[in-house]
Amino acid sequence: MRVVARAGAPAGAPGLQQRAFDVASIRRDFPILERHVYGQPLVYLDNAATAQKPRAVIDAISNFYLVSNANIHRGVHRLSEEATGAYEGARAAVRRFLNAREAREIVFVRGATEAINLVAQAYARPLLRPDDEIVVSILEHHSNFVPWKMAAEATGARLRVVPMTDAGELRLDEYERLLSDRTRLVAIGHVSNALGTVNPVAEIVRLAHARGVPVLVDGAQAAPHMRVDVQALDCDFYAFSGHKTFGPTGIGVLYGKAELMDPMPPWQGGGDMISSVTLDEVRYAALPAKFEAGTPDIAGAVGLAAAIEYLEGIDRDAASAHEAALARYAEKRLSEIAGVTVLGRAAQKAGIVSFVMSAAHPHDIGTVLDREGVAIRTGHHCCQPLMHRLGVPATARASFAFYNTFEEADRLAAAVARVKEMFG
């Protein structure tokens, strides 16, 4: 356990009621946080785009290549056995991380995007008929919108979009109204990448299941920052990316209930996804191999398992509380600067702060902050329908992880004050 009880709040912090989090010790686990950019200590606030990696992850990947590298499955030699053990061990770690019933319900993919595309291709497309409906929300990232749009266009089905309030909360009354006997699937984000809204996923699933409709949850922004229990949520599919979860790029996860994934056809053909092949007939492998054609990202899975083990070693509830406290503090500091508007005021919000300034476009904000050593993301955050709804072309977004500090939130605010100074 890395969390320690500490008296008093750090300088500049609001009165923290929850246990303080031992950030200094956590930061030592992330070598990149020692970097300087433009002569200033790096303030990394682009965690919703990708998170930094603890040394344990970097070492696990490097160690795999230094010691155990081989292709998995069917190898009879020692190294292949080790690699297979590490890869399947990673699947077991993910099962534990999501509290899935069985390891075969965990499919390794490239990332949340690929996971959603897999479901769109192998679950939705064969099922959809003209005038069928898929329900998504206005908060969705393009990766949980475009695959459904493509499936709808190919089949004559339609997308129905759950609206939100001005605070950035989904309208559950409207959602309930959109569910009908034509609804074939609900696809909803767990946490909004652009506004930080935490959606009431368990309630969304309950309402859909009451009408026999399965639910896919895009967990890209949730898995890194809160405990996820797919059995408690009772969702049918859950997708997340390794690289946002303090693991490497190139690996991600699709969880799917076995009873839904078993009857699904494969979506890519190749090695490792068959049980037998003759010139006349191909028999497919069982779950999860059926959805893992070709050599997977073995080292990526090993790195993801190391990230999961790292997260299991910290107090995750305290980590989430620390992230949310940082974001609320940053919102307060930013709101004190004239001309700054924080977007998204949901009651349940993760460690994400989206804002705009009357005097400067988000890109200009991003460039000035960069020279101050503060890394944020600017643009539409792959949420153009949401940007239209908000009536802005883009926003500036600071996204926090548990290794960030209140001092860094202060540096963000100071850098934004410089923008104000330059642009008036």
Next chain:
Amino acid sequence: MSDLRELYQEVILDHHRRPRHFGPLPGANHHAEGLNPLCGDHLTVHVDVEDGVIKDVSFEGAGCAISRASASLMTDAVKGKRVEEAEEMLEEFRQMITSGADGPVEAGLGKLGVLCGVREYPSRVKCASLAWHTLHAALESETETVTVTTE
């Protein structure tokens, strides 16, 4: 901060705050829409070409200080020029913002030279070039509005 001042020179901030030739252009006979899919910036350029001369030009849309100032400076620079001259300026401008830090700044570019600081910021080059790509598309088009992207 000093190098930031090189990017955001007073002239750029001034054109950002008070863009010239901003708005619709009644009577324009060439139009194009420019998109930067990277950031969602979006602008429209209207041109009134008569006898091979850019009689008038305007732009509309939303974007950052760099894209707005670049569009504003461009309209100032090409108004009254022959189409071929504008195309030459486009080429010189493109070379200026994509050359290395010590690349030449053509004297012929005049005021447009203030945008040379962009070349130190690879992620911002497309902001500066969007207006020019859009102008080029407008000049090549007939009456239909065409769409270009920076990707």
